[in-house]
Amino acid sequence: MKWQNSRRSSNVEDRRNEAGAQGFGSARGLPLIPIVRMLIGTKIGRIVLVVGVIAYFLGYNPLALLQPGAQNFGQGQVQNSAEDNQRADFVTAVLGQTEDIWESLFQANFKQAYPQPKLTLFRNGVRSACGSASSATGPFYCPADNKMYLDLGFFDDLAKRHGAPGDFAQAYVIAHEVGHHIQNVFGVLDKTHKAKRSLSKTQANALQVKVELQADCYAGVWAHHANKQQQILEPGDVEEALNAASAIGDDTLQKQAQGYVVPDAFTHGSSEQRIRWFRTGLTTGSIKACDTFGAKQL
16 A cells, blocks of 8 residues: 555544553452542542542543552553554554545535544553543544544554454554544434434344444545545555455454354444445445445345
């Protein structure tokens, strides 16, 4: 994938050097409730507890003090490697590409400016307006603060655990999260969130699959226009993205985890569905073609 000469986005927030967000659940496995009970038992402990709560809402992690080698609130000691920094540069370049493409598409289709999202890089854990999350959550978009969140270590998982290496596979992941931002701008996320309240678990899962597949399709739309306008694709890039889409399909992940497939539990779509909808966006370049809600899901 050609990205080195791309414009870098100014919307990347680098929080990799902050301590991982443990929330109020644990400090490297230390249970919170006994700690709170111990603090409540003494006057000094109650003062410490109050200070800790204030610090937490100011954006610091008081439990980090209980971690071996921890120094200041919210401050980690991990140094970013050259490889890690190059990945961060790559993410910044890809986000810049998505901004340029979606800005042109918004102007052409809706005669309005594209409201650019922000992307937060983190390590181990992070707090967002949607709550705390660990790296195990994977990349995600939070509609409450219009931000995407990414631990760069996910790219290692994508390559090694899921067998989907390559820079365009990584770009597909970023473009998918941008797709959720597009849905948020269009009001899709809010509508589906409200609709799921009155649905059964199986029905809500099926609706969420449509949300995810549309984000895949929007990722394909971006790739179509990015290549048309900026010639970003190199031989093998499309195969990388399709391989990634297949590798993180619900059926593939379920087979790997438990040896069998439960379609009613799908929340992102099967490998075939994810490939098909990404390819739809990539082939047509049409936002209207990404109507997963009106299409029959196979």
